[in-house]
Every structure is written in C-alpha cells, then in structure tokens.
Amino acid sequence: MTAPAVVHLREDGTIVTGAAANRRALSNPERIGRGLRRYLGDPTPVILGGASHSVTDLMGHILRDVVRTVVDAEGGPPDDVVLTRPASWNPTRYRLLDQVAAIAGLHRARTVVDPEASAAHFAQTRRPRDGEIVAVYDLGGGTFDAAVLIKRPYGMELLGDPEGIERLGGIDFDETILSYVDYRTDGALSRLDLQDQRTAGALARLRQDCALAKEALTGDTETTVPVLLPDRHLDVRITRAEFENMLRAPVEATLGALARALRSARVTPRDLAAVLLTGGCTRIPMVARAVQAEFGVAVVRLHPDHATALGAAALAARSALAAAERPGPPAPWPTAPTFHPPRPEPGPPPPPTPRPAPAQEHQVPPWPPGPTAPEPSEKAPSGDGDWRSASIGRMLVIGVALLAAAVLVAVVTYFVILRLRGDSAGTTPRSLAVAAVVAAPPRPW
Secondary structure: OOOOOEEEEOOOOOEEEOHHHHOOOOOOHHHEEEOHHHHOOOOOOEEEOOEEEOHHHHHHHHHHHHHHHHHHHHOOOOOOOEEEEOOOOOHHHHHHHHHHHHHOOOOOOEEEEHHHHHHHHHHHHHOOOOOOEEEEEEEOOOOEEEEEEEEEOOEEEEEEEEEEEOOOOHHHHHHHHHHHHHHHOOOOOOOOOOOOHHHHHHHHHHHHHHHHHHHHOOOOOEEEEEEEOOOOEEEEEEEHHHHHHHOHHHHHHHHHHHHHHHHHOOOOHHHEEEEEEEOHHHHOHHHHHHHHHHHOOOEEEOOOOOHHHHHHHHHHHHHHHHHHHOOOOOOOOOOOOOOOOOOOOOOOOOOOOOOOOOOHHHOOOOOOOOOOOOOOOOOOOOHHHHHHHHHHHHHHHHHHHHHHHHHHHHHHHHHHHHHHHHHHHOOOHHHHHHHHHHHOOOOOO
8 A cells, every 4th residue: 555645735624645635736736735754844834725834743644644544454553663764864853753753643663764674675575695785776756865785684784874865856857847848938837827726726737747757758768748828738848868968967966975875884886786776766767877887786676666665664574573572571480379477566676685794704804905096197007017116115225224224333333442442542422422423324315
C-alpha cells in the first residue's frame, strides 16, 4: 500500500491526506499542500484556503493516517516503527520529526537516514558479502542524499558522514520544465493573474502535465506538454536532449556530493562494489550514465519509489524480532511454603546486664604508660630512632654524674692533702677553700 504525501483542507476545516487529497488538487489547488518534508523547520506557515498551518501538524496528519491505514489492514498496531529523514537535516529538524511522530501517536519511533534504509533493502534482497562497500545515490522527489556503507554480519554500517543537497529533486525538475514552457510561450505564464480562479486551476493542471512530461522523457525521446490557458491553447514540444541539458548542472552537483561522501568515508571508487541508485528521479537515463562515467563502477538499480520505505520496514522488523528473542528475567522457581512462627510483639528493651569486674590479683597496672596520640601539628615519633635518642640521653646524664663525682672526690682529696700540708707549712684554711673553688671545673647547663 502506498499513499502520496499530500494534504487537502476541506471547507469544514478537516484535513484529508493521501489519494483522496490528490484527487482534489485540480479543483481546489489553493487548498492543497505537497512536498511538506522539505519545509520542515521553516517558520513560515503553510497557507491552505487562507488559513495558516504549521508543517509539523500537517505532516503529523499524514503519518497518523498512514498508521491508521496499516492498523486497519493488519488488525493491530505495529510492533516497531522506523522513520527516515534526509541526510542533510540538522538536529533542530530531527527534533521536529520527533514532534511529528508524537502527533501521530508514535512515541518510540526510531529514525535513520534515507540511504541507510535503502542499503538495508539492498542487503535483504541482494545478500552482499561481509566487507563489501557500496555507495547510495538517492535522488528523490524533494532532496538528494548520498552515503557510503559497508556490509557487516549484523547489517549495513555507515562509513563517514552522509551528504545531502536540500531542495534538489523531482519537484525542482518539474519547475524547470515549467520555466522552459514559460520561455517557449514568450512569458505567457509569468503574466497570468494568480488571483483568478480559472487561472489557478489552469496553472495547477499545467504543473501536473510538466510532471507527466518528466516521467515520459525517462522512456521516450520526446513528449508534448499541453498548455491550456484561459486565453490561449498551445502545445510545447520537449526532447530528451533538451531535458537532459536542463538537468546537467543539478546532476553534476549530486556527483560532487557523492564524491564528498566517499572522501568522508576514506573510500576510493575502486573500493566500491556498486553504487545503489534509488529515488524516482534515478529513472532518468542521464543519471545512471553520469554516475557510471564519473566513478567507473557498476550501478545497481533499486526500486525507485519504495526502496527506502521497504528498507525502513526491514529495519523495524529486525528490531521487533530482536526484542522478541531477547530473554527476559527468569521467573522465580516455585518452592514449598515455609512455616514461620508468629513473632512476639516488640516490648521495651531489657536493662543491660553489668559485666563482672575481673579479680584484683589479675589486674596488672600497665607499665610503661602507653603513648598518647600526637596533636595534628606535631610529628609522631617513630620506632628505632626514638629508642636510640632516649638511650644516648641517659648515657650522657650518667656520664656527667660520674664526672662530677670524680671531680668532687678529687677536690676533697686535694683539700685534705693541702690541709695536712698547711698545718705543717702555716697555710690558712681560707686560702685552701679559694684554691679549691678555682680548680673546680664549670658545672654543665
């Protein structure tokens, strides 16, 4: 099932999406909104029927109707949802896409870039070997994306940073053909009165014919665009050569973006197994020729319209299967019930029982007294060095005491000898005392 990303505002203010909205594009073109994804993040509102609407709300309506259609067809909600986005989006637009999912009732949707989803579809259908490197060239209706991926056992893995070009796709090619028609009609389209209801309807029909001409030139060498204006009718003939000449500059810009993606992944064209082409505009023969001529590798055409959506569905299915196979916490093993006697009511705690003091004869006073902990500002003494310092101090005290005793004995002996001699020689005791004091050594501090 597919649905165009188109919205229509009814007269009663309700929003219609999909094919029902697309059928009203010619009768009420001023109430139609299309190509909304490329405007996500633009603060300018979308005007439908004279009323302002935010892009986020309109995209939320589209996504909600898609989910409702799937639920009705499958009989239940999806197990997992994966949304895709262009590679050139910034983080602000990522958050806006989350708001779109929330409006649609999807609060746990994952988001991947468009090339990653396309490569997942390629891996599911073509079964590449592990280690093969491919590049994705995605030229769709509104944007261009390029990325490089490698096949791993668990899936496709991005290499480097994807590249993208905003506002480059099928809508812009339709405008290019419309400008060419205006040139061939001498500016007749530029002079139209857009306020006239008939003119607006004619211009909407002409835009649709330009899109059909783009599609016709992918398989034919020429086509004709009918120009049905209120005041004149004519046909404009366009050949494939003219059309490809209009697209030469945009296609060269896409080749440059793919080359930047290769440089970001540090991969050369020789390392590529293939370049995957996807997106509606890759149907244009010029695109495949330009890619093959620029990079010299084989091109593989994926489904132009559905490869990205099918790849996103494959990623969602893989996540759902992994979640289903992931083992949960083991259930508790059933055991026989165990009887527990009732516990008594808690009362006041009993008083503590005093411990008996040990017998007096076993109490030995500690000696020497234990050391006290040093203050935080002091340095605690350490083992061997402190013992040696204390021993040396005691030895010095004992030595000084022995020296003083020896001196005292010597002085007393000397005094006795002098006294005996003084008695015989007539020396007075006073002179002996003075001599003893002078002969005594100084006492230590």
